Amino acid sequence: MKVEIIDKMAALVTAAFGLIAALAWNGAIQELFNIIFGEKSTLVVMFVYAIVVTIIAVIAVILIGRAAATAKKVDEAGSGQH
Numbered sequence: 001m002k003v004e005i006i007d008k009m010a011a012l013v014t015a016a017f018g019l020i021a022a023l024a025w026n027g028a029i030q031e032l033f034n035i036i037f038g039e040k041s042t043l044v045v046m047f048v049y050a051i052v053v054t055i056i057a058v059i060a061v062i063l064i065g066r067a068a069a070t071a072k073k074v075d076e077a078g079s080g081q082h
Contacts, residue, residue, distance in 0.1 A: 030049065
């Protein structure tokens, strides 16, 4: 039970730091869009922003998933030799 609690706490803390990082990036990207398109963001600009961020997020998730799968395969191959 104690290990499970520690595991869940670690997952929650990791998720919290992920949220903080996401909010920081959100602010930075919004500021970039303000510089490019001006302070008065229109609905179209906000949709472009949302689409760009979504595309970047999807690509990042795919790349991270591939890297994790590769690392898992390497780990399993290394573990099988011992």
